[in-house]
Amino acid sequence: MHTLEIRDLFVALTDQPDKPIVKGLNLTIKAGEIHAIMGPNGTGKSTLSKAIAGHPGYAITGGDVLIDGKSILEMEPDERARAGIFLAFQYPSEIPGVSIANFLRAAVQARLAEGEELDATAYYKRLYGKMDMLKIDRKFTSRAVNDGFSGGEKKRCEILQMAMLEPTFALMDETDSGLDIDALRIVADGVNTMRGPKLGVLLITHYQRLLDYIVPDQVHVMYDGRIVKTGDKGLALELEAKGYDWVKKELAAV
Amino acid sequence: MADTEILGTDSAVENPAVGIDQSVGDFTYDVKYEFDAGSGLNEGTVRYISSVKKEAPWILDFRLKAYQTFLDKPMPTHWATKDLESIDFSKIRYYLSQGQKPKRTWDEVPDDIKKTFERLGIPEQERKFLAGVEAQFDSEAAYSNVKDIVAKQGVIFLTSSEALREHPELFRKWFGKVIPTSDNKFSALNSAVFSGGSFIYVPKGVKVAMPLQAYFRINAENFGQFERTLIIADEGAEVTYMEGCTAPKFSTSTLHSAVVELVALKGAKIQYITVQNWANNVFNLVTKRGLAMEDAEIKWIDCNIGSRLTMKYPGVILKGRRARGEVISIALANDGQHQDTGAKMIHAADETTSSIVAKSISVGQGRSTYRGQVHIPKHLKGCKNNTECDALLINSNSRTDTYPAITVRGDRHAVQHEASVSKVSEEMIFYMQQRGLTEAQAMSLAVNGFVNDLVSQFPMEYSVELKRLIDLEMEGSVG
Known part of the structure; x- marks a missing residue:
């Protein structure tokens, strides 16, 4: 079974390395598990996911991230992706002129051994299979990636990419922010469809409502760059009822 | 080829x-x-x-x-x-x-x-x-x-x-x-x-x-x-x-x-x-x-x-009535290269139409220049020109210049000119890398996307060839 281990991690902005945002975070996710990280804004949730994916704007100043015991910190972002890390972006980039089908094709091709050519027929068969599974219209993949997409379409596009690339660990960065209930369902249905023993998920969210649709195995509360509380789904409901101030007060009391 | x-x-x-x-x-x-x-x-x-x-x-x-x-x-x-x-x-x-x-x-x-x-x-x-x-x-x-x-x-x-x-x-x-x-x-x-x-x-x-x-x-x-x-x-x-x-x-x-x-x-x-x-x-x-x-x-x-x-600067002299001229230009300037390209449209008869679409890509220290000349004299009527030039910069030290010279005399013509400059952002490259593409593959895809609407009009063999050439150029451009 595959494991993603975040060990005493410190992260800062690349151009402000002495101001840590994530401050000694520990978390282990096994394939098959869904972990939710909740917390107030500005507490380092998005920073965590981008740093794991290798975003050049973030520097890891301490600790380690390991897949199956092997550090990934020396790897380029694309090597991390091919090693099984998928980041569902809060704000996915637009790629004008590149269709979703061609983009995914390039991403699938990048995972083949050197000199190995992608079988186009098999690729389209698999792509259409995944689209059917996610109830996505066939016309969708001829559109340029995220170009002029609505919020919901962007999420749909992220979910489709995730389904095609079959990551071992998916980091979902505030995937629910700014979504109406229908778009939220797209994300939730997608994740639930892919849920299984081969996939580990880290759901980063500000609100509890996503967890009504995707039931996590564990819920962590992140505050000031650290995980300060861990529990089951009940913790999310408690947070929803009492608000983040409750955590802050509890921390202050310690 | x-x-x-x-x-x-x-x-x-x-x-x-x-x-x-x-x-x-x-x-x-x-x-x-x-x-x-x-x-x-x-x-x-x-x-x-x-x-x-x-x-x-x-x-x-x-x-x-x-x-x-x-x-x-x-x-x-x-x-x-x-x-x-x-x-x-x-x-x-x-x-x-x-x-x-x-x-x-x-x-x-x-x-x-x-x-x-x-x-x-x-x-x-x-x-x-x-x-x-x-x-x-x-x-x-x-x-x-x-x-x-x-x-x-x-x-x-x-x-x-x-x-x-x-x-x-x-x-x-x-x-x-x-x-x-x-x-x-x-x-x-x-x-x-x-x-x-x-x-x-x-x-x-x-x-x-x-x-x-x-x-x-x-x-x-x-x-x-x-x-x-x-x-x-x-x-x-x-x-x-x-x-x-x-x-x-x-x-x-x-x-x-x-x-x-x-x-x-x-x-x-x-x-x-x-x-x-x-x-x-x-x-x-x-x-x-x-x-x-x-x-x-x-x-x-x-x-x-x-x-x-x-x-x-490929050109067309529109000598006969209702003649049409079109230039589609794609230029890629890599390190040490200067692509000074464009088009000339000389309208010399009534109701002549011309169109210029130029896209340039500057990589590394590469320099691209668009030079266009459109000439519509006063004694003609019903002439049309549409000029579009778009530049894509890959790195911050790449350079692009545009010199569109459009001379239209008389008031019986329709002329349009549009120009844009865009840059491949770090965010876009990271997004593509996060899907498993190397930096060079990501840039290549961004460039191919930029010219895609033009290339899709080419005969298939040539669009495949152009894509391959762009891939080769971008491969060499990433350290």
Whole structure:
């Protein structure tokens, strides 16, 4: 079974390395598990996911991230992706002129051994299979990636990419922010469809409502760059009822 | 032009020169030349070329006058780059060939030249999708052939030298009429020392279904290639001509200075497609222009990748009523390269329409310049022009400039101009890398996306080729 281990991690902005945002975070996710990280804004949730994916704007100043015991910190972002890390972006980039089908094709091709050519027929068969599974219209993949997409379409596009690339660990960065209930369902249905023993998920969210649709195995509360509380789904409901101030007060009391 | 299959067999090719890398055109074989005009240019060089070709006296006269014009004209550095001054005309070799008569079958082509074209994939493409091919090696075509089905329609497809001998009446009528010798210093140079290039005549009403292709290959160091092409589409005729160009990478500079004239008579259509992939030591200074008569249409598709400096502004003179002119230009300037490209549209009749879409990509320290000239005089009415130029910058030290000169007089015309500059953002590259693409693959995809709306209009074989060239360029551009 595959494991993603975040060990005493410190992260800062690349151009402000002495101001840590994530401050000694520990978390282990096994394939098959869904972990939710909740917390107030500005507490380092998005920073965590981008740093794991290798975003050049973030520097890891301490600790380690390991897949199956092997550090990934020396790897380029694309090597991390091919090693099984998928980041569902809060704000996915637009790629004008590149269709979703061609983009995914390039991403699938990048995972083949050197000199190995992608079988186009098999690729389209698999792509259409995944689209059917996610109830996505066939016309969708001829559109340029995220170009002029609505919020919901962007999420749909992220979910489709995730389904095609079959990551071992998916980091979902505030995937629910700014979504109406229908778009939220797209994300939730997608994740639930892919849920299984081969996939580990880290759901980063500000609100509890996503967890009504995707039931996590564990819920962590992140505050000031650290995980300060861990529990089951009940913790999310408690947070929803009492608000983040409750955590802050509890921390202050310690 | 080679497809990936050909690339894959690189290692199987015998005897490539030592120390070259594996990018497509960058290889050279030792070739023995029967005819060599030596280095440097003087009247003797011009006379040598003319005598080797056994030309009629009027052609020699034409050449000698052009040589004088070349000497008289200054370098256009008052507006163009000073880099032009790096060209040392005394070091260039102006004529190199194994013989003047192209072969009609590949079997007859000498082995050392044949293997070059085989490696570039030309005979294979000819079998697959072309109506005729001319393959020029340095100064002369080594091979030229047109499929029977096309020849039977009366289509003439010869090298310029052959056509001057066999069809002087057709040739002379339009030769130098679209682009006068004195148009610029390099058109004058070409007119003095031209050799090779294609002559095409498509008779009235004949529509050539498959494209005709020419491939221009520079093999020798310090060489100057000066092909001369003239294409005439008679009334109602239609033809597509494609050209590809490569040269090996030498440490010294090479000069390619062609003149291409197109004549589309009443209702005719000519489409001229270029995919150039010159090595980055080549000065590519080409004059291309078409003359479109009543209801005729001329379309230039011009893709410039590689070279040290390219200066090329394909143009259309819209001479007849309702004539249409179109230029689609794609230029990619990598480190150490300057693509100075654009288009000219000269409206000379009522209700003429022109369209220019230019997209340039600057990578690393690469520099791209768009120069456009649109001219609509006052006495005309109902003319239309649409100009669009978009630039994509890959790095913060890349450079792009746009000089659109649109002169419209009178108030009975419609003109539109749009320009944009965009940059590939770090965020976009990270997004693509996060999906598993390397940085180079990500940039390549961004560039291909940028030109996609234009490339999708190309014949399939050429869009595949262009994509592959962009991939190669971007691969080399990431550290």
